[in-house]
Amino acid sequence: MQLPVPQHIAAIVPYPPGKPMDELEREYGVTNAIKLASNENPWGPSPKAVAAIGAMLHNLHRYPDGSSYSLTEAVAGWIGSEASEIVLGNGSNEVIEFLVKAFVGTGDAVITSHPSFLMYQKFVQVRGGENVVIPLKAMDHDLEAIAAAVTERTRLIFIDNPNNPTGTLIAKEAFDRFLAGLPQSVIVVVDEAYVDFVEPAQRIDILGYIQRPENIPAVVSLRTFSKAFGLAGLRVGFGVMHREVASLLHRVRQPFNVNLPAQAGALAALGDTDHYDRTLRGTAEGRSWLSEAVAKLGCVPYPSHTNFFLIDVKGDATKLYEAMLYKGVIVRSMKAYGYPDFIRITVGTAEENQRFVTALAECLQDLAYV
Numbered sequence: 379m380q381l382p383v384p385q386h387i388a389a390i391v392p393y394p395p396g397k398p399m400d401e402l403e404r405e406y407g408v409t410n411a412i413k414l415a416s417n418e419n420p421w422g423p424s425p426k427a428v429a430a431i432g433a434m435l436h437n438l439h440r441y442p443d444g445s446s447y448s449l450t451e452a453v454a455g456w457i458g459s460e461a462s463e464i465v466l467g468n469g470s471n472e473v474i475e476f477l478v479k480a481f482v483g484t485g486d487a488v489i490t491s492h493p494s495f496l497m498y499q500k501f502v503q504v505r506g507g508e509n510v511v512i513p514l515k516a517m518d519h520d521l522e523a524i525a526a527a528v529t530e531r532t533r534l535i536f537i538d539n540p541n542n543p544t545g546t547l548i549a550k551e552a553f554d555r556f557l558a559g560l561p562q563s564v565i566v567v568v569d570e571a572y573v574d575f576v577e578p579a580q581r582i583d584i585l586g587y588i589q590r591p592e593n594i595p596a597v598v599s600l601r602t603f604s605k606a607f608g609l610a611g612l613r614v615g616f617g618v619m620h621r622e623v624a625s626l627l628h629r630v631r632q633p634f635n636v637n638l639p640a641q642a643g644a645l646a647a648l649g650d651t652d653h654y655d656r657t658l659r660g661t662a663e664g665r666s667w668l669s670e671a672v673a674k675l676g677c678v679p680y681p682s683h684t685n686f687f688l689i690d691v692k693g694d695a696t697k698l699y700e701a702m703l704y705k706g707v708i709v710r711s712m713k714a715y716g717y718p719d720f721i722r723i724t725v726g727t728a729e730e731n732q733r734f735v736t737a738l739a740e741c742l743q744d745l746a747y748v
């Protein structure tokens with residue numbers, strides 16, 4: 379067999395997902411593993427979403443509504459936009475893919491930060507585009523360097539705000555200056571997967587830029603049901619954008635890209651404000667409890683606007699990650715992201731947070747880091 383694989387596909391390194399819990403239990407012989415590695419919602423899905431999914435399962439022999447009419451209307455109502463400004467995806471990942479498919483061809487350039495969410499660069503590689511990667515500056519997006527890197531070949535700029543993995547947030551004034559200084563021929567994609575966890579007063583009014591696009595480039599906001607809404611396994615996300623951008627993305631998407639249970643579950647979750655509010659409260663409480671607890675152990679927790687944060691463990695993070703696996707606790711080593719002494723953890727339930735801190739204390743002592 380001789381596969382006719384193009385060089386730019388052969389060069390792609392697959393995305394490294396967080397270790398699944400059952401894989402850990404099989405490989406390490408531990409039970410009751412906990413996963414604080416993928417920034418999921420530890421309190422589970424909205425019970426209303428689960429009920430809505432159950433109630434429509436008898437309809438699985440039918441194709442879903444290809445326009446996702448009810449969910450699109452509900453999302454638009456929640457965001458305060460028009461339905462024509464919303465594009466739903468199989469996770470916000472798929473909307474990232476649509477953007478790259480619609481706007482990037484061979485040799486076109488896309489600007490991303492490093493470290494940031496890895497999938498932007500992967501989709502660009504699939505299209506044979508060029509990734510222009512700008513290092514973070516003291517854990518923040520370096521907006522000046524990003525603007526300086528724009529050329530006539532630049533199609534898209536991806537900015538995750540808050541950033542994954544640092545949890546940092548761009549100031550509104552800085553973003554305003556950044557947009558004003560860019561040519562109008564690029565599209566600025568602000569990935570707001572974690573914006574639900576940000577204090578409302580600190581959020582950038584992306585919808586304002588989308589609806590008043592005079593003298594600035596097109597701006598797109600990406601949102602997801604995977605984090606605050608607790609539906610990562612269902613795969614629903616969406617983009618908010620000018621209707622002209624939306625109409626281009628609809629040309630590159632499959633007709634039934636959001637499946638039937640996903641439409642029903644996300645719609646019900648939007649209506650479950652109790653679950654959403656409890657998640658936001660529990661995340662804020664857990665984050666401050668965890669930060670205090672890890673600081674007491676001699677580590678340095680970094681402030682974050684999200685449901686995860688970085689911890690400087692004062693030693694090799696990958697060794698610590700491996701030692702934690704034997705305790706049944708999955709975290710992320712940030713070595714591959716350029717922070718060899720840092721782990722990233724997701725805020726868990728109070729019980730999971732306690733287990734994490736106990737395991738961390740034991741591992742730090744065993745490895746003699748602090």
Ligand SMILES: Cc1ncc(COP(=O)(O)O)c(C=O)c1O
Pocket residue numbers: 416417468469470471472495538541542569571601602603604610613614615
């Ligand atoms: C910054 C960022 N954007 C997007 C996603 C993907 O979200 P979804 O599950 O909606 O595809 C993630 C997932 O971890 C993320 O961290």
